[in-house]
Amino acid sequence: MRSIRAAAIGAVTMSLALAASACGGGSPTNSGGSNDSPRTLTYWASNQGASIKVDKKVLQPELDKFEKQTGIKVKLEVVPWSDLLNRILTATTSGQGPDVLNIGNTWSASLQATGALLPWDAKNFDKIGGKDRLVDSALGSTGAQGQDPAAVPLYSMAYALYYNKKMLADAGVSKPPATWDELVAAGKKLSKDGKWGLGAEGANVAENVHHAFVFGKQHGADFFTADGKPDFTSDSAVAAVKQYVDLMAKDKIIAPGNAEYAQNQSLSDFAKGKTAMILWQTASATLKDLGMKDVVWDVAPVPVQSGSPGTGTMVNSMAAGINLAVFKNTDNLDGAIRFVKFMTSDAEQKILNKAYGSIPPVKSAQSDPAFNSPATTVLKDTLAQSAAALPQVADESQFETAVGTAVKELFADAAAGRPVTTASVQAKLEKAQQQMPAK
Template sequence: MRRIRAAVTGAVTLSLALTATGCGGGTADGSGGANSQPRTLTYWASNQGPSVEADKKVLQPELDKFEKETGIKVKLEVVPWSDLLARILTAATSGQGPDVLNIGNTWSASLQASGALLPWDAKNLAAIGGKDRFVDSALGSTGAAGQDPAAVPLYSMAYALYYNKKMFADAGITKPPATWDELNEDGKKLAKDGRSAIGVEGANLANNIHQVFVLGKQHGADFFTPDGKADFTSDGAVAAVKQYVDLMAADKLVAPGNAEYAQNQSLGDFAKGRTAMVLWQTPAQTFAAQGMSPDEWGVAPAPVPSGTPGQGTRVNSMVAGINMAVFANTRNRDGALKFVKFMTGDTEQKILNQAYGSVPPVKTAQADPAFSGPALAVIRDTLAGSAAALPQVPEESQFETVVGTAVKELFADAAAGRPVTTESVRAELGKAQQQMPKNQARTLP
């Protein structure tokens, strides 16, 4: 636990340093020696597919196409999600970052506050075709309200409930659950013979946040006050975290081993028939990579307390997705803008989002019939009507770290048979809240 706490403290301290000092390097006007390396770009891509190698196979032909069109060579590095945020924060403080990078859209406001990323003002947006090309839900997770976006949308995703058709049929279940009560009832029929009803990634901090944020909305909690102060111990926040951990602790729908999952292992269990359901973002490529055919699984909107998904307490997903950003101190700003324009162009949007099973955030590309199938329709409809953006506050990345860790530790308690109570959940969230910058004790020098 000490190692976890030390890592959390380090992440918060680094984020505070970023907010105070911004990004190093570059010129006085922030142009970074704008075009001193006009024929090369470095690009950090996030790991979207089942492996880093699979991503290279998807991306390299497109980068070669860009080089042929522009003469600009793109040096690609695919960075695993477990390393990406730390790599970005280190690059921001050192000034030794890539020219272009992918970021989780939930980090937009945090990285925006650091000063490390190029602001997408009207001029920069015009260079890639304008802001109006993108759908509103995707633009809502590009930075704090009232400021120029810190990034532009690249891939749009939402959570949905994926279920194993054969396991459902064998249990006599004729349709996927629409509410949490139905999921619990169905889950009791499915959790038998060594199989679990639903999988979680209990040691994946970001995934923990995504799930408890949605449950928080269903319980009337936002985790931050309107003025941006952490509010982790409200009754709604506590109820949300407890409901999620209780899938293992009380309901016995999740196998204890899931407490240690952090690298998509729950998807592997699902593909191999060891788990009947998963809540995930566009995992079709991973299912296929593990030998699961599309007719073996179904997809439905993620559960809500009652009725059908919609706004307010019927939110059933965060607005998930990947944004594309440019480091403020790039030495090839013109080339970086050309590359972002290429990657967000209609042609590439169709190619890349089809490859990854995501939905294009570009309006004209999203209208293509290739994205009208049943599985993507659930995602598209969720984004349009029942998804909410995570708080666009500078402390969002710390929120993911400290509350994600609190949920991880509660899952560890559940797996070990230790009681998970309202009091223990509130205490763990209280510890997390004390680690947030605005909640830490400050002393004068």
């Protein structure tokens, strides 16, 4: 247990700054003996909407509904992605955290390794209606293989290519690009007169690692060996990261200023018509919040190297999503499990996933017509056919930070006009690998 805790502390001191598809100020929230009463829960929600204000508007009526049904009051804090992982890891080491919390599904195995989260064994799953209610792709990102899940899927998401229909048509691009060569060709036609072909968030560490992972899968890179050791410097991993950064460095279809962009800045540019395309996970609700009308944009699968999206090397998205976890040391375990049951009920799954434009990981909730629009169909098909889970290993959160930061530094080089070469990419990835915990 001591080595696990040391790894978690090490992850905190790496100045994690994950932002997403991806906590700030405020006093420590309660758990482990500091609940106001057994009828109170503290809930850390991740920032899913265009702003924290939007999330509070979405969530508070549902929390009030839960209180009315159960008598349990839920104290809500919406935590920005830039701080969420740090806050969670600090809570796992201090024992002072919330009762219930959202986690990025890619962190499940890392947080599971701290031993702080409630395992979802068959008995606990039965209390919320059973494990078989949940889709397999969502369950694949809930913890290490062979162990009881560390969390329960709450929102499922996938990356897609969002594009401005008029901008593409005006540039003579008759259909959304299906391959990277087609995307680069279209992007060059669109990058003129102060507008750009593609948006990116080069300072968004989590966004960077998601794209590095997808390009990596398309090049045959896994980033970890079969026994869980980091493998960031393979030829395929280097080629994958270089191809992504080259969209700015060589192809010049991403504005150099995007190297400094953080959460939602590139999406805002897309909504304002400054960029014609963006790679994003489940953007429809946020675009609406940003004032972009549905008739302006459309969605297509993320491009692949050649051909069409599919299994194997045709992976074109991570299996993105948000999981709901419970701290084991909560003073109100029964209430926490009841809250998870409430949030994963059919009714709440429909309400919340409609609000965020995500896909319910609960099978029966997906039958709602709201999840059969053309945009959500692309996302559902991607999750079912061509998405892959990020490595479910104990060091996954450190991988996200180290590789995501390497990509951030490479984007900074590209924006400054410094060469981005195979050698420079390999050097950044070598540095990232050296930052991983020793095995």
